[in-house]
Amino acid sequence: MRDFPKDILIEVMEDVIEDLHGHVHRVSDLAVDLGTGLGLSEYELDCLALAGVLHDVGKIHMDPTILGKPGPLDETEKDLMQRHPELGFAMTRNRLDPRVSEAILYHHERFDGKGYPFGLAGNAIPILSRIVLVADAFDAMTSTRSYQPALPVDFAISEIIRNAGSQFDPNVVEVFIELANVNQLPLATTA
Ligand SMILES: [Fe+2]
Numbered sequence: 001m002r003d004f005p006k007d008i009l010i011e012v013m014e015d016v017i018e019d020l021h022g023h024v025h026r027v028s029d030l031a032v033d034l035g036t037g038l039g040l041s042e043y044e045l046d047c048l049a050l051a052g053v054l055h056d057v058g059k060i061h062m063d064p065t066i067l068g069k070p071g072p073l074d075e076t077e078k079d080l081m082q083r084h085p086e087l088g089f090a091m092t093r094n095r096l097d098p099r100v101s102e103a104i105l106y107h108h109e110r111f112d113g114k115g116y117p118f119g120l121a122g123n124a125i126p127i128l129s130r131i132v133l134v135a136d137a138f139d140a141m142t143s144t145r146s147y148q149p150a151l152p153v154d155f156a157i158s159e160i161i162r163n164a165g166s167q168f169d170p171n172v173v174e175v176f177i178e179l180a181n182v183n184q185l186p187l188a189t190t191a
Contacts, residue, residue, distance in 0.1 A: 010024065010025075010053060013057060013060060016059075016060050016064075017056060017059045017060065017062075017067060022143070022188060022189075023139055023140075023143060023188070024052065024053045024054075024055070024056070025053065026135075026139045026143075026186040026187075026188065027052045027053075027055065027132065027135045027136050027139050028048075028049050028050075028051075028052030028053045028135075029052070029186045030052075030134075030135035030138065030139065030179075030185065030186050031048050031049070031051070031052040031128075031131050031132050031134075031135040032045050032048055032049050032052070033175075033179055033184060034131045034134060034135060034172055034175050034176060034179070035048045035128075035131055037175035037178060037179070038127070038131070038171065038172065038175055040127070044099070044127075044128070047097055047099040047100050047103065047128060048103070048128050048131060048132070050096065050100050051099075051100045051103035051104055051107075051128050051129075051132055052132055052135060054088065054092060054096075054100070054104060055088065055103070055104050055107045055132050055136060056084060056088065056136075057088045057091055057092065057104070058083070058084035058085060058086065058087030058088030058089070058090075058091060058104070059081075059084045059087075059088075060087075060091075061083075061084070061087045062080065062081060062084065063080070066080060066081060067146075068146045069146060069147065070146050070147060071147055072147065082108070082116050082117065083117075085104060085105050085106065085107055085108055085116070085117055086105065086117055088101075088104040088105070089101050089102070089104050089105035092104060099126070099128060100128075102126050102128070102129070103126055103128035103129045103132055105117075105129075106118075106120060106125050106126055106129035107129045107132045107133055107136065108133070109121075109125045109129060109133070110133075110166070110167045110168075111125070111130065111165060111166065111167060111168055111169050111170075112165070112166045112167070114166075115167075122169075125169075127169075130168070130169040130172050131169075131172055133167070133168060133169075133172075134160060134168050134169070134172045134173065134176055137159075137160060137167070137168070138156055138157075138160055138176070138185065139186075139188065141155070141156035141159060142156045142187055142188055143188035144188070150188065153185070153187060157176075157177075157180050157185075160173055160176055161173060161177065
C-alpha cells in the first residue's frame with residue numbers, strides 16, 4: 001500500500017464534524033500538558049494524545065443536521081448525540097490500546113457520577129478520560145461553535161474551577177490552574 005499522510009484522516013473527520021476544526025489538536029495538546037503535570041508515563045501520554053484527537057470520532061455517525069444545529073438540541077437529538085462515546089469506542093476498541101478506546105468511551109463521565117453513558121464517578125473513571133473532559137470543556141467554551149460564540153478565556157477558566165469536584169477531577173483542575181497561571185493554555189484563534 002502506498003504511504004499517505006495520516007493527518008488527512010483527521011482533516012476528513014474535522015470536515016464531517018464541522019465544529020471540530022483545530023479542536024481535536026488543541027484538546028490533545030492540553031490533555032498531554034495536564035497529563036504531564038499529573039506525572040503520567042510517556043506511554044500513557046502517547047495514549048492520551050491519541051485519545052485527545054479521537055475523543056469525538058463517534059460523531060461521524062451523527063446526522064449532520066444535528067451536528068450543525070444552531071441552538072439547543074431537543075431531547076431526542078440529545079439522546080442520539082449522547083451515543084457518540086459508545087460509537088467511538090466501538091470504532092476503536094479492536095484497533096487501539098484499550099486505554100485509548102476506554103478514554104473515548106468515558107470522556108463524558110463526570111466526577112460526581114452525573115455524566116454519561118454509565119454514570120461512573122471519581123476514580124472509577126479512567127484518568128485519561130478525566131483529563132480529556134477538562135481539556136475538551138475548556139476548548140469547547142473558548143472556540144466558536146454552531147450553538148454558541150466563543151466565550152472569554154477568563155470566564156472559561158473560572159467555569160472549570162467552579163466545577164472542580166462536581167464535573168471535573170479536582171486534581172486535574174489543580175494542574176489546569178497551574179497552566180492557566182503561566183499562560184500555557186492552547187487557545188482557538190476565534191477566542
Ligand atoms: Fe464528546
